[in-house]
Amino acid sequence: MSRMATSNILDRPLGRSSGRGGSSSEGSVVSLSAFAYVYSELVQYHQGRAASISELERRLESAGYGVGLKVLELVAYRAKETKRETRLMSILHFVSSSVWKALFGKSADSLERSIDHADEFMIVDYEPITSTFVSVPPDLGQLSADAYVSGIIAGVLDGAGFSARVTAHSVNVEEGEYTKPQGGNVVTGLPARKDKAVFLVKFSQEVLARDAALER
C-alpha cells in the first residue's frame, strides 16, 4: 500500500495545487477572468437550447443544483460540525456565511426575512461574481445571470432537508445603501454596480411546520 497520500481527500484543497514551490494553504487560485469566460460559455450553451427566459433560468438553476449538494457535504465536513443543522435560521446562517465564504471568499452581504410572507427570506450579495461582466439586453428583461447561484443555494437547502424554491433577482441599489470601496470594484476596476443580487428563498410548507413544531 502506498504511503504517499496519507492525507484525507476531503482535507485537500479543491483543484490542483501548483505543487512546485511548496504547499498552498488556501488551495490553488483561479483567476476571475477564467471563471467569467467559462460561465459565459455555460450561459450561451443553455441560451441556445432554451426556448424562453424562464427555461434558461431553470437550466442555470439545475446546473447549480448539483454543485450545491456537493458543496453542502464538503463545507459541513470541513467545518467539523458534529451535529447537522435542523433549525431554519441556523441553516440560513450556514448558507450565508460558511457556504458563501467557501465559494466566493466572503460572507453574503445580508440575510433578511420578508415582512409580507413568513416563508420568504432574502440573501443579498452586492457583487456576485456570476454577473460581474454581464449586461442583460433589454429584450431579456428580468433575466438574472445569477440563477446559477440560486441553484447552488437550492441544492444546499434541499440536501440539508429544507426544501425551498430559490430565485435570483436584480434589484436597484439605493443611494447610500452600500458604501463601495473607492467608488468602484477594486478587483476589476469597473465602476460600482447599480444593482445587487437578491436571492429569494421560499421554503415549502412542511419545512415551516416542522420548524414551528421544533420551536415548542
Add this chain to the structure above:
Amino acid sequence: MGFLHLFIVNKSGGLILHRPLGQSAPRIGTNEWLRIGSTFHSLHAIAAEASPVKLPGNKNSAGADDGIEEIRGGGLILKCLQTRTGVKFVITAEPGTSDLDAVLREIYVLYSDCALKDPFYELEMPIRCELFTNAIDNLIEKVESGGFKTR
C-alpha cells in the same frame, strides 16, 4: 483634456461602436459613422502597403497588422490601437490631450472585460453592453479629473 470621439471597428471593417466622449464632440449621423468606420479600415490597410518601411508579414511588434497608428491634424489628433484579432480602437481628441495611448489600452481592457465576458454579446456585432459604455464614461471622467493612473 478634450476627448472627442471613440469608435471601434471589427475585423471585417464594420463599425461596432461609436461614442462621443465630451461636449465639444461634433454630432455625426449614424450613416456617416458607418462610412467613417469602413473608410478608416481600408486606409489603415493601404497605409501599410504605401509605407516606405515594410515590416515582415505586415505585422508589427505586437503581432497586430501594421497600419495607421496616428493622424495629426490642425485641430485633431486621431490615435488607433490595432489588436491581434483585427479589432481597431480609434480615439479622436483635441490637440494637447495627453495619455491617449494609455486611455486606448485601458479601453481595450474594458472591452475584453465587459464585452467579451458578456454571454449576451455576439462577436463582431455592434456592442450593446451597458456595462461597457458606463465603464468608458467612467474612465473618461476619471482621466479628465486627473485621477487616472496607468496600471
